[in-house]
Amino acid sequence: MWYIILAIYIIGSAYGLFLLYKKAGKQGWEAIVPIYSQYVMAQLVGRPTWWIIWLFVPIVNVFIFYDLFLNLIKAFGKRRFWENAAAVLVPFIVLPMWGRDPNVKYLGIPTSEEFKKKYFYKKSMGREWADAIIFATVAATLIRGFLIEAYMIPTGSMERSLLIGDFLFVSKLNYGPRIPMTPLAFPFAHHTMPITGGKAYSEAIKVPYKRLPGFQDIKRNDVVVFNYPMEADAPFNRPIDKRENYIKRLVGMPGDVISMERTKLFVNGEPGFVDEDFQTNYLIMTDPNGLNMQKLLDMRLELDQRYTNPASGQYVIHMTKEEAEEVKKMGNIKQFQEIIFEPGDNNSEYAAFPFYDNGIIWNYDNFGPIQVPKKGWTVKLDSLTVPLYERAIKVYEGNTFEKKADGYYLNGQKTDSYTFKMDYYWMMGDNRHNSLDSRGWGFVPEDHIVGKALFTWLSWDEDGSFLSKIRWNRIFRPIH
Template identity: 65%
Template sequence: MGYIVFAIILVLTHYGLWKLFVKAGFKGWESLIPIYREYLIAKISGRPGWWIALLLIPIVNIFVFFGLYIDLAKDFGKQRFWEHAATILLPFVVFPLWGNDAKTTYLGMSATPAFKEKYPYKKSLAREWADAIVFAVVAATLIRGFLIEAYMIPTGSMEKSLLVGDFLFVSKLNYGPRVPMTPIAFPFAHHTMPLTGGKAYWDGLQLGYTRLPGFEEIERNDVVVFNYPMEADAPFNRPVDKRENYIKRAVGIPGDTISLREAKLYVNGEPGFEPPHGQMDYYVYTDGTGLNPQRLHDMRIEYYTYAREPYLLFLTEEAYNEVKSWANVTKIIPNIRHRDTAEPGVFPNNALYSWNIDNFGPVVVPKKGWTIPLDTLTLPFYERAITVYEGNTLEKRTDGYYLNGTKTDSYTFKMNYYWMMGDNRHNSEDARTWGFVPEDHIVGKALFVWLSWDKDGTFLSKIRWNRLFMGIK
């Protein structure tokens, strides 16, 4: 349905442009040729031809593109605010109307001093403010969507590499900005309207996945922000780019084989990344005197407050050595699940695989162009990617598998996928629970911490000054 609506919008917009080009003394078919059309619009409006080169510069090109079409509207005497807003938001409505309106005529090149002198237009104070606000909203939206975005760490899944209360800048440029897939949305809101609640977007128009060129590919162990893939399901049923933002480490890239043994990560059979500030939870036994909650709080050690002996504490290697040295601590045992013990809720949630979060795999991360056989061994891992993420129908019949109604015994992936895990591996909902993250869910690369707020700090220590502008590794 979204593609049909998009096609209708394109047809109406180009029909209107055809009519306007004819009124300006050009051939209608010239309005159908991208880039050349914008070159002619610059000529119709009196802009220099070299402006077209600006369309090659990311971010700048968006302002130049819309600026040219606003110039075109001015060429036909459309100077009011609503007319300029409609030029940007509703060209498929106003272009055909103006093109067929006998009273709308080409007045001349609006970007020239002679035009401004002949057709002066003084903006009211309200119009000046409206233009400034619209420009600010558009600029901020473009920067947020295509350049860089702020993100806050809401949970402890990346502790202690990243802390709850860390505010990050996330680059959209490193991996390439993703073109909005749900373009009609309330500015600055992600998926829910502020204050009132409800959807902050209209899902009646959804575009296919497109990503502009970036500076680099995702490398193994990058810290990546992405859309949570499970929100494709009820009760959310959100479009890809409106799913909740998560942040994890990409420990597996396309084609990697991932496994865990005794809570140790292995990638392609070799020891994987071990975060230097990552945490593990331990059972801590004392001589009966217990642990001082204030001491744990001062050390920012996370623990289950309802627990008694043994205490379950989340510790970095440094904190582990510190707690182990306490005189009343008699024993510390890592909380690691036994091998071959099935744990509910662990991917792929199938009886054939008795896995848990500490003993897991091996599983191969799908790669674009990789072909797999369709059988009872592969489908538990890849059926969701085939159907939900890549939009196919897959049906098992008595005589085999049918993909989009055609019998087949194999499938070739259309996208790359990633294996995302938190550094706090016993306090992280990650790929071990919900599997692969498709490339169209990737938002950007975490760059650095610009502010770090400790909610448990005192008045003078709320800001963690030592983390400001800290790069993310």
């Protein structure tokens, strides 16, 4: 349903702009070409065309886009508050309506003095910018908070499903938008003030967790954005909705039993999700000449810098099996080995939650079985279950919990069981050896869920050449 609504939103808005551009004496197709459309819009409203450069700058791009867009509808005589609000919230309805209305005409460049004198009362430049900034801030905050938000992939934990430099749209509507829990915050800053640093929010007002109805239930194997649970701890101690945003694949639903054997994921005893381009680490030893770094760059392979030392001929690379076969053909290779941890391997950097101290050793390639908590589920408390669920009981559900000589005490009362108040999820990256995920911190509570990743609207290859910086084949690519 959400994809249908999104398609209506995009197509309807584009159709409306198509009609308005034609009324303004431009070609209709110029309205539907990304970036170029805003270039033409700047011409129509009298803003410098170089302003489109600002569209690539986060936060600034919001103000630039809405300045251009709202001035465009002013150029057609639409300047009332409700008309501005409708153009922002339901453009797929009002833009086609205005485009087909013969009484709506292009009146000229709305930023010119002649236009202002003829059609509007006189406002100072400062007042115009103040009005535009206030409206853009309110509109963008509502859209970002309750409808849809842009997100950029900063790490390779979801390679190759998602690439570093992919820009996504994340829907808040699919699972239902959360009511802001920390509503007093600086606009567009997540948790830290830009430039100056420091908190970008105040905890003077706190709102209990509440989620509005959504279009769908969260499903196993969805790609989900959520708040990083470990930022509940020092030194951050951040409120839930101000914790860092992470993106992973949800592989374990509430009540599921999760385990992993030599990199193979199992959910309720059945094989779990495996990406078509599944990656693991490979250890490569070479002679002093090393590997062909340009070849690795052309293949877009990511080196694990913690263990790579070209001076000694040692490389650790995240690769698919097909890429590994290609690299294996290079010269100078003395040793080529896929790194897979065996059960009981105790490499501390790949130790897995809950880090048992009683002799049980779990690592990133071998762990479990472990049951994901479900709302209303009662777990018996003992030496094996307490390490798994203590954090959820204390940190996420707000109880006091301690072990004494005669047993366990919950909120001061002795008990041998606990019933969970929330649903929890198990999140993992598709790049299993290069992902900080539930294997490192455990469960993700339901109140940490932000939204569902929908599609890639831009993909920027930092290592690409001037002409290949944009990965055109990934634009508007759905996320599965």
